[in-house]
Amino acid sequence: MKKLWMRAIVGTAIAGGIGGATVAAATAFNDSEAPEVSGEQALQEVFSKVEGTVQEVELGLEDRRYYEVEVESSVREYEFLIDAASGEFLAEEPGQENASDDEFHRPVDAMDYAEYSMVEEQVDTGRLTYHLATDNPGNRILFLLDENGEKQFKTIFLKDSRELEIIDLSNGEQVYRGDI
Known part of the structure; x- marks a missing residue:
């Protein structure tokens, strides 16, 4: 080969x-x-x-x-x-599992996350739930899902620089990008 x-x-x-x-x-x-x-x-x-x-x-x-x-x-x-x-x-x-899927793809209470208030300002989250996709020392990625389990928004938070990006997944447009 x-x-x-x-x-x-x-x-x-x-x-x-x-x-x-x-x-x-x-x-x-x-x-x-x-x-x-x-x-x-x-x-x-x-x-x-x-x-x-x-x-x-x-x-x-x-x-x-x-x-x-x-x-x-x-x-x-x-x-x-x-x-x-x-x-x-x-x-x-097939890859090696690092953690159970349930641990990272379940609803989370995001109120204690640094980016929470900015997400709430930018997105109507009334009928959405936060789901954790990645949380490591460098970044945190969350998906906001509707009541049907469909991903509506994606948030990417870079912890060191405190940069946040919010993407509307229905149209692929950026809702917010900046420091928090």
Whole structure:
């Protein structure tokens, strides 16, 4: 199996949110080997499914070219396979559980969170419940779900810089971005 290693800048990467990750190729390709989809595009596909810290982005050059993308969230470790020609999601390989799904995907009382009052100012939360997706020393990600369990809003709070971003998931628009 021939693989080309690519490195991702390790850090919390959130598609469409505060922060980000970039991928730099370690080796030049000849025309027959060059993938049609970049490593960054593969990451965008992964981040449409999960948020977390990029551990590794690897380009496999076998019969079918694909990216292996490893992401670690506070819930578990993920490994995704993304087609290097189309950018399509191929598979998710089983990862190691870090915590039970119930612990991080249950309603939480967010009143004690630093970002709570700003979220309440920006969003009508009357019929929404807060659900914790990620809470680590660097950031906290919450989803606000309606009574049908549908995600309506996403909040991303960077703890050190006290930056908050609120995204309306129904239209993908940013509701708020700034310091609190």
